[in-house]
Amino acid sequence: xxxxxxxxxxDVTNGxxxxxxxxxxxxxxxxxxxLARRHAESGADEVVLLDITATSDxxxxxxxxxxxxxxxIFVPFAVGGGVRSLADAAALFDAGADKITINSAAVKDPSxxxxxxxxxxxxxxxxxxxxxxxxxxxxxxSIARGSEVYVAGGRRATGRNVHDWAREVEDRGxxxxxxxxxxxxxxxxxxxCPLTSxxxxxxNIPVIASGGAGNGQHFVDVFKEGHADxxxxxxxxxxxxxxxxxxxxxxxxxxxPMRLPC
Amino acid sequence: MITVVDYRAGNLASxxxxxxxxxxxxxxxxxxxxxxxxxxxxLPGVGHFSSTQRIADLGVNDAIREVVARGVPFLGICVGMxxxxxxxxxxxxxxxxxxxxxxxERFPDDPAHKVPHVGxxxxxxxxxxxxxxxxxxxxxxFVYYTHSYRGPVVPGVVATTNxxxxxxxxxERDNVFGVQFHPEKSGETGxxxxxxxxxxxx
Numbered sequence: 148x149x150x151x152x153x154x155x156x157x158d159v160t161n162g163x164x165x166x167x168x169x170x171x172x173x174x175x176x177x178x179x180x181x182l183a184r185r186h187a188e189s190g191a192d193e194v195v196l197l198d199i200t201a202t203s204d205x206x207x208x209x210x211x212x213x214x215x216x217x218x219x220i221f222v223p224f225a226v227g228g229g230v231r232s233l234a235d236a237a238a239l240f241d242a243g244a245d246k247i248t249i250n251s252a253a254v255k256d257p258s259x260x261x262x263x264x265x266x267x268x269x270x271x272x273x274x275x276x277x278x279x280x281x282x283x284x285x286x287x288x289s290i291a292r293g294s295e296v297y298v299a300g301g302r303r304a305t306g307r308n309v310h311d312w313a314r315e316v317e318d319r320g321x322x323x324x325x326x327x328x329x330x331x332x333x334x335x336x337x338x339x340c341p342l343t344s345x346x347x348x349x350x351n352i353p354v355i356a357s358g359g360a361g362n363g364q365h366f367v368d369v370f371k372e373g374h375a376d377x378x379x380x381x382x383x384x385x386x387x388x389x390x391x392x393x394x395x396x397x398x399x400x401x402x403x404p405m406r407l408p409c
Numbered sequence: 410m411i412t413v414v415d416y417r418a419g420n421l422a423s424x425x426x427x428x429x430x431x432x433x434x435x436x437x438x439x440x441x442x443x444x445x446x447x448x449x450x451x452l453p454g455v456g457h458f459s460s461t462q463r464i465a466d467l468g469v470n471d472a473i474r475e476v477v478a479r480g481v482p483f484l485g486i487c488v489g490m491x492x493x494x495x496x497x498x499x500x501x502x503x504x505x506x507x508x509x510x511x512x513x514e515r516f517p518d519d520p521a522h523k524v525p526h527v528g529x530x531x532x533x534x535x536x537x538x539x540x541x542x543x544x545x546x547x548x549x550x551f552v553y554y555t556h557s558y559r560g561p562v563v564p565g566v567v568a569t570t571n572x573x574x575x576x577x578x579x580x581e582r583d584n585v586f587g588v589q590f591h592p593e594k595s596g597e598t599g600x601x602x603x604x605x606x607x608x609x610x611x
């Protein structure tokens with residue numbers, strides 16, 4: 148049976164992990180390569196490294212960090228932050244990324260999605276959508292229409308609604324959507340299940356839920372009620388759950404198919 | 410030395426990285442003469458079946474046919490495995506190697522099963538078949554998939570996976586091996602399979 152994926156996320160700035168797990172026994176707890184390896188060994192189905200300040204600093208992502216991290220892991224490895232062109236994407240694939248995630252650059256030039264998908268395959272293109280519910284979200288016929296797409300790390304509204312944008316990126320060749328709820332991100336109040344569910348049923352490509360995880364039950368909810376295909380875990384490991392394997396065991400007990408043993 | 414055939418279908422870095430991790434040297438080539446001299450060959454690939462037309466354009470298909478007939482171990486991954494069938498409805502004008510019978514087809518339209526099939530799914534051994542590639546790989550092991558087309562379950566299929574029906578996960582006949590999933594992305598299970606391939610006697 149196809150399992151639901153738990154994706155370990157490392158937020159990196161200046162080559163150091165700033166959010167994510169700080170394992171006490173790692174000599175260098177901020178090293179992305181060491182942390183990625185630890186996550187993969189503890190059962191993460193995928194690892195994503197996001198250079199969270201590359202876009203706002205208007206600098207390229209740190210290729211060397213990607214290369215060192217890719218060398219350590221043999222599960223799918225996605226990289227994002229600051230990908231602006233086909234050449235940027237090509238450099239990341241060459242450094243060992245399996246997938247790239249794009250957001251701002253795709254909104255600015257949606258043809259970039261198709262360019263990367265045609266050269267490297269749709270499976271290599273993860274479209275990140277940072278979504279925020281509009282003040283009058285309940286006036287719309289769907290939550291996805293009532294939510295707006297943001298770029299530049301959530302700093303700039305685009306005027307696009309999530310419904311239309313999700314459809315468009317699928318048509319243009321994106322292979323997956325990573326949907327982050329800005330309303331929930333950092334709150335530990337749980338994923339935005341209604342929004343995740345709306346998008347998951349709108350498109351035929353996998354939807355990765357992100358933003359708001361605070362405990363294991365939140366993952367149960369986003370898979371059962373949110374119909375997510377995968378869920379992102381970052382800071383949750385600070386708050387009582389020891390590692391990915393423990394989280395997956397809890398989800399399996401709740402009847403959610405997981406890759407276990409792993 | 411493992412030869413990795415480059416026909417510009419995606420990303421070769423991760424296959425090479427996995428081989429290096431296992432202690433095997435590899436070389437990337439699109440030159441049929443290099444293929445002819447190779448003791449062991451991997452044909453990776455992601456994306457569209459039409460990209461395999463380039464294997465013929467480069468003259469590499471004839472070279473592969475020759476070395477495979479001589480008993481050189483050959484492993485196709487993802488689209489590289491699909492190419493071992495007669496062809497694919499994704500690009501009907503492009504012919505495959507035809508080691509395994511039948512056509513690769515798209516997953517059926519079915520609201521309960523998204524296409525592409527992305528993620529970790531399980532291997533089920535086909536009863537009564539032998540496999541050198543799957544030596545020491547337990548039934549039910551998880552591997553990582555990302556694909557929209559799949560090979561039919563025909564003679565030579567030694568393991569299947571279920572997603573909107575059973576499809577070919579692993580094909581094997583003598584020195585010819587193929588896997589629909591990505592062993593280089595399938596954790597310890599995948600690394601063990603790559604090691605098995607690298608250790609198969611020619």
